[in-house]
Amino acid sequence: MSYIQKVSSYIEKNRSEYERLLQEMVQQPSKAGGESGIQDIVEKRLSEKGFDVDRWELDYEALSKHTYFCASRPDFTGSENVVGVLKGEGEGKSLILNGHVDVVPEGERVQWEHDPYSGAIRGNKLFGRGATDMKGGNLSALLAVEAIQALGIKLKGDIIFQSVVEEESGGSGTLAAIERGYTADAALIPEPTNMTIFPKQQGSMWFKVHIYGKSAHGGTRYEGVSAIQKVHTVHEAILQLEQERNERLDSPLYEGNPIPVPINVGKIAGGTWPSSVPDQVTIEGRMGVIPGEDLLEAKAALEAKLAALAKEDSWFAEAPVEVEWFGARWLPGEIEDDHPFLHSLIQAYHSYKNEDPVLKASPWGTDGGLLTALRGIPAVVFGPGETSMAHYPNEFINLDHVFEAAVIMAETILQWCEVASVNESVH
């Protein structure tokens, strides 16, 4: 009997227990600042399973000094990370399993069929905020390790199970885990990919561009310069930069994607009065950061493109646009195309599903970006949730996918961390 069969059999027998555990996790309304309940569950579980458990509150003061710090909250009181380490027997490769427990707000109750934190199971679906993003994926990863334990297997390499906070608002949980010294030879992030493998994860940064005009009365608008009209020139330059950046991309992971790393302008506001020529408009957007690209390089590219407008339009020489970087940003993450951990994951998928997995570059970043950028840890994203569900009302996860992902992850772990010994008496 192969390990895949044994793991599947373990899951088959214990499926209802894990469904209940996922229900309990989803029933915790773990929005930013309210993660204690879910971390209690995770801490207890990891302790019971023999992990060395480390639980600590994030140090806002210390973290906020970090170059890559990014948060929308003014303090982290009560926001605690839980990391469980399952030491290997030695001489194996280590693996970080990193998943966040914070969820985005549930929005309007009326848009939800069930209570947003019901964890209700209907057929094959488990409903609730965070089910897909990403408590379902976290359960897959935990179950993968527990199944390996249940089979009496000791691994050579260490497993570092990171249950982090603050992913949705900038990654301070993972940053704190990095700063605490946790590292590994590879990382798996079970964010919702709908069982697709993302060896490259697009980063992103938010920007504002302030565009200036010259005020005048609307009845003599020819005496002014409309900042609203100037937005078009700026937007065109942004789209041109987007095109130039995307033309350079040649990984097969980007094939068929019309704009692999887009620059989106999402918000606009300007002018103060219908009958005045607007002298100021601000646009806000999201610039995709290419896997492997430095954030500062990406920033410089946008700034240079917009500074160059002064050469084409003398107005911009007189009143240059101003670029401001603000709010959230996610670092791009990646794993080399021929990295053995990626190979293990692909092979595990193929062995279990009897088909090749879909490999793509993700249109969004994860905490894996911090691991790659700060500690050079190759990171791959693969999980059972569906991106299209994340952040929406009536979020649910397909339970079959949770258990399928667990089998694939277990097989991947066995390949990567390697089996040190098997105690056949355990089952």
Add this chain to the structure above:
Amino acid sequence: MSYIQKVSSYIEKNRSEYERLLQEMVQQPSKAGGESGIQDIVEKRLSEKGFDVDRWELDYEALSKHTYFCASRPDFTGSENVVGVLKGEGEGKSLILNGHVDVVPEGERVQWEHDPYSGAIRGNKLFGRGATDMKGGNLSALLAVEAIQALGIKLKGDIIFQSVVEEESGGSGTLAAIERGYTADAALIPEPTNMTIFPKQQGSMWFKVHIYGKSAHGGTRYEGVSAIQKVHTVHEAILQLEQERNERLDSPLYEGNPIPVPINVGKIAGGTWPSSVPDQVTIEGRMGVIPGEDLLEAKAALEAKLAALAKEDSWFAEAPVEVEWFGARWLPGEIEDDHPFLHSLIQAYHSYKNEDPVLKASPWGTDGGLLTALRGIPAVVFGPGETSMAHYPNEFINLDHVFEAAVIMAETILQWCEVASVNESVH
């Protein structure tokens, strides 16, 4: 001695009295809803000078049913018009002198050198909110009539001196005077023109255009349609309409004006998140209305232009833009090029100043538009204030201009209303 000389001489002798009167007027902070103080002064003065005085509070209920009603306030309690009629001896042409007493808010105190309602005189300038817009002009008109009275002259035609409220927020004061039955053969509006004569006054209306897109995540922006990008197409169509409308204008009054009747887009807001494709943007603007043009015609022209976008861009067929008319509007006003009242004013100006006046089409509307549109009263705008001062901190009026305008207005009145008799014993 000509009448011009006699009027000038009267003003010369009584200049300090009128400066004090204007000071008192400017010292009244007559913002919308607070016009009682200034109307007390006007009422008293008109009564003393033998006008039949009519003072009444605006009837919000009745006015709000009117097609041309437009107000930013929910009631007019305490907002009273004052109209003084100086009956002529008969068989003469009548004249409305219409000026508003409401002023726009003074804004930030720190931006003013003197108290905004000081009425401080420094050299030739009288400072204060409303000095130029338009208490200075009102004083010129009042003084013109008082000078004629002081010379012992009885006119053939009636003078209807209208001291109205609510001009700054939609013209309900003048609308109320019209509804009360006041009419005349011509009207002079001493709004700030800097001694230029405006035989045509541009009207204006405010509009919103709601532009729709299709939401998507910024990382896959190609799955959405950006409402911000669609704004450009809408704005281009608006500018094209502006050009078409202005190409039709052929009055010499528009000569040298690059865009006599502009359509200004003054405000923009849309999108909710930097990393989402924006599915909605609203622009707000001011559409100039051509003198002689019906408001409904102008509205239909913009609506048709934007509806036609669906033919050029299938997105607009799927998600048509919506046009909304809101907020303020001013009707266009005018007087025929060869109208004898205009001729009287031009001639009076020339006789006094020994030079031709500048005639132009104004880039903004006045309450004269209501008089022209509702009662067919030819209206001309001419006053001592400076447009560039209106609504700004440190507003002032040039006192010499106030008294010069008064002489020109007196001479115009004598020409238009005609002298019935002169009682030489008066002076």
